[in-house]
Amino acid sequence: MRLYGMKKEADALSAPAAAAAGMPLDRHGAPGPAMCGGSDRRRDRATDPVEGDAHGIIAPRRRRAPTDLPAAAQGNGEGNVPPDWGDVLLPDDQLPVGIPAAARGAAPASAVFPDAAPANAVHANAADQARANLLMMTCLGAADGTILLLAATGRLASLAMAIVVGLTVVSGIGAWIAAYAAFGGRRPGRRDYSVLARMAGISIAATVAAAWLGVALGQAMTFHILPKAAGVVLFLVAAEVWGVRLPRPGHVPLPLAAIALAAVLEVLLWIP
Amino acid sequence: MDPLIGAAVAAWVAWISILVVIHLPWRLPVRGLRRAGGAALAVLAASILGAPFPMWASLLVLAGGVIMATAWRGAAAP
Numbered sequence: 181m182r183l184y185g186m187k188k189e190a191d192a193l194s195a196p197a198a199a200a201a202g203m204p205l206d207r208h209g210a211p212g213p214a215m216c217g218g219s220d221r222r223r224d225r226a227t228d229p230v231e232g233d234a235h236g237i238i239a240p241r242r243r244r245a246p247t248d249l250p251a252a253a254q255g256n257g258e259g260n261v262p263p264d265w266g267d268v269l270l271p272d273d274q275l276p277v278g279i280p281a282a283a284r285g286a287a288p289a290s291a292v293f294p295d296a297a298p299a300n301a302v303h304a305n306a307a308d309q310a311r312a313n314l315l316m317m318t319c320l321g322a323a324d325g326t327i328l329l330l331a332a333t334g335r336l337a338s339l340a341m342a343i344v345v346g347l348t349v350v351s352g353i354g355a356w357i358a359a360y361a362a363f364g365g366r367r368p369g370r371r372d373y374s375v376l377a378r379m380a381g382i383s384i385a386a387t388v389a390a391a392w393l394g395v396a397l398g399q400a401m402t403f404h405i406l407p408k409a410a411g412v413v414l415f416l417v418a419a420e421v422w423g424v425r426l427p428r429p430g431h432v433p434l435p436l437a438a439i440a441l442a443a444v445l446e447v448l449l450w451i452p
Numbered sequence: 453m454d455p456l457i458g459a460a461v462a463a464w465v466a467w468i469s470i471l472v473v474i475h476l477p478w479r480l481p482v483r484g485l486r487r488a489g490g491a492a493l494a495v496l497a498a499s500i501l502g503a504p505f506p507m508w509a510s511l512l513v514l515a516g517g518v519i520m521a522t523a524w525r526g527a528a529a530p
Contacts, residue, residue, distance in 0.1 A: 318463075331455045331458075335500070338453060341508075343508075345458075346465035346469075347514065353492075354486075356469070383467065384467070387463040391455055392456055395456065415497040417493055418492075422491070
């Protein structure tokens with residue numbers, strides 16, 4: 181809690197005058213901190229919306245004001261060192277108008293500053309973002325056509341190839357990093373496993389659906405360009421995973437643009 | 453094997469590996485892992501395009517890269 185105006189008034193007094201007025205002195209015999217509580221830096225940080233915590237304001241510590249203690253205990257310049265009393269509480273009617281209720285401890289800061297996101301909300305948003313990244317990473321192979329092309333060209337017909345595709349295309353490094361960011365570093369709880377199971381169900385369904393579409397297309401027609409396009413697309417994805425910033429023609433990821441171009445060329449080959 | 457079963461197996465293997473990664477007791481070296489994953493995908497792409505080595509060679513590259521990145525991180529840690 182900030183004692184608006186009182187610190188300046190106390191600083192303006194000399195030590196004897198302050199002692200005569202009954203104001204507590206600091207450990208050096210000067211008026212101020214013993215009365216105003218703690219260090220100025222701590223007090224300012226506790227009430228400064230810029231330097232405060234995520235709420236903007238740190239809740240003030242409620243300490244008892246040393247008004248009912250003997251003068252010796254308050255530090256009267258006779259060598260007595262007053263204890264650190266922390267912040268002195270003022271009645272609400274003595275606080276100047278304009279101090280937020282949270283600064284007075286009357287209401288939580290979120291009620292006064294609704295725009296200020298609480299710290300736990302920030303962490304929740306980061307966790308949700310990491311989970312969304314994990315779901316996107318595990319569905320990316322099905323969405324960008326890689327699984328479709330691999331299934332259409334018959335590369336998912338053996339167990340060894342399925343394991344290779346699972347560890348490099350379906351999950352891969354990006355999915356592992358996203359999974360560790362979302363759930364790593366702590367013991368996953370029941371709710372985490374429930375979320376993981378749902379994401380796994382979505383990912384498996386998307387992968388199987390993409391493979392089904394690829395198999396159907398592969399049985400219906402003979403591809404000439406798309407099998408090679410699968411390799412090119414994987415090269416582009418490899419470059420992105422490596423860290424190369426690929427251009428985005430028309431705000432479309434380059435692997436998707438490459439697949440679209442290959443599909444158009446494949447269709448053009450069918451036209452006699 | 454039916455390609456649909458192969459796709460389901462691939463997705464299951466992927467999620468088993470994700471569960472393993474979640475329970476790792478150490479922090480992941482992100483940059484080194486990205487390099488390893490990029491190299492493995494490049495090997496897979498080259499195999500699809502007709503390079504004279506099998507697709508599972510990408511798994512060797514991936515495993516070697518992960519081990520090297522982890523060991524490098526462990527050696528660099530104080």
